[in-house]
Amino acid sequence: MKRHINSFFVFILLFIGLISCSSKEEEITIVTQTAAFAKGADVSWITEMEASGKKFYNAAGTETEGMSLLKSMGMNAVRLRVWVNPSNGWCNKQDLLVKAKRAKNLNLRIMIDFHYSDSWADPGKQIKPAAWANYTFEELKAAVAQHTKDVLNELNFNGITPEWVQVGNETGNGMLWEDGKASVNMKNYAELSNAGYDAVKSVFPYSKVIIHLQNGYDNGLFRWMFDGLKSNGGKWDVIGMSLYPTAANWTTLDAQCLTNMNDMVQHYGSEVMVCEVGMSWDAPEACNAFLKDIIAKTKSVTDGKGIGVFYWEPESYAGWNGYPLGAFDNNGKPTAALNAFN
Numbered sequence: 001m002k003r004h005i006n007s008f009f010v011f012i013l014l015f016i017g018l019i020s021c022s023s024k025e026e027e028i029t030i031v032t033q034t035a036a037f038a039k040g041a042d043v044s045w046i047t048e049m050e051a052s053g054k055k056f057y058n059a060a061g062t063e064t065e066g067m068s069l070l071k072s073m074g075m076n077a078v079r080l081r082v083w084v085n086p087s088n089g090w091c092n093k094q095d096l097l098v099k100a101k102r103a104k105n106l107n108l109r110i111m112i113d114f115h116y117s118d119s120w121a122d123p124g125k126q127i128k129p130a131a132w133a134n135y136t137f138e139e140l141k142a143a144v145a146q147h148t149k150d151v152l153n154e155l156n157f158n159g160i161t162p163e164w165v166q167v168g169n170e171t172g173n174g175m176l177w178e179d180g181k182a183s184v185n186m187k188n189y190a191e192l193s194n195a196g197y198d199a200v201k202s203v204f205p206y207s208k209v210i211i212h213l214q215n216g217y218d219n220g221l222f223r224w225m226f227d228g229l230k231s232n233g234g235k236w237d238v239i240g241m242s243l244y245p246t247a248a249n250w251t252t253l254d255a256q257c258l259t260n261m262n263d264m265v266q267h268y269g270s271e272v273m274v275c276e277v278g279m280s281w282d283a284p285e286a287c288n289a290f291l292k293d294i295i296a297k298t299k300s301v302t303d304g305k306g307i308g309v310f311y312w313e314p315e316s317y318a319g320w321n322g323y324p325l326g327a328f329d330n331n332g333k334p335t336a337a338l339n340a341f342n
């Protein structure tokens with residue numbers, strides 16, 4: 001009996017050791033990756049586009065899988081959104097997993113973008129998932145945590161570790177309105193955001209959690225939000241920004257964005273990232289100049305804390321979903337804009 005008990009304890013110690021080694025490998029992988037500047041794209045539409053018959057081609061006209069094509073152009077990361085219960089199924093947990101597996105197989109770094117909605121969450125709308133509509137505030141926090149864990153556990157089960165996780169999308173006025181509307185109740189928003197943060201860390205302790213706001217040039221918005229979060233116990237690792245200039249104003253907005261990024265580092269000690277950029281697909285030369293500049297400016301941020309730039313859905317083309325800010329031409333080929341990533 002004593003021998004059996006000793007064997008049991010040896011097994012337990014070995015099991016704990018394996019878990020410890022796995023966590024250490026995860027930590028080392030993420031630390032190694034973050035030494036490199038992230039150059040990426042949100043490609044969440046890609047499976048839906050493929051299902052509709054859209055194809056992608058390199059400059060020579062050879063049909064190429066979309067993520068592989070972007071990687072060949074110098075990108076090393078993808079961003080993938082997830083909705084709670086979308087009516088058409090796209091960007092749900094299962095669709096996310098399909099894209100994340102493809103990214104992992106290409107050795108692309110991964111960012112997961114939780115919208116905490118059944119559809120688009122952005123500065124103009126932060127609509128609760130239908131299933132959460134009548135929840136109390138405590139139930140809403142629990143739902144945020146459970147949904148976050150559910151999605152991330154699925155990735156973990158499939159051997160996929162995201163380097164970054166966004167808790168909310170363009171939450172310049174909070175999320176899950178009206179309960180989490182920051183201009184009405186910053187404390188509520190902080191608690192909902194923290195529910196997401198803690199859930200991420202419970203599954204992936206070394207993944208970096210991003211709070212992402214629109215209008216990266218608007219320092220007043222960012223100070224208001226992050227001062228408010230800080231005073232209410234809000235937690236984050238990275239401050240994310242969107243930046244959508246035109247061919248006429250990109251130089252001004254880039255300069256303002258750099259000022260804002262440096263201010264975020266100075267006041268909060270946070271890393272910063274431009275999680276979304278875009279410009280009209282038919283202004284490729286201006287977009288190329290814009291991208292080169294914002295990449296250089298982000299790399300120049302104080303103390304090396306500017307960690308990446310992501311284009312939003314460059315693979316969209318030929319009026320896909322009415323979106324004009326992709327970076328492919330009407331024949332499904334990348335425009336000169338994306339040469340900035342190479």
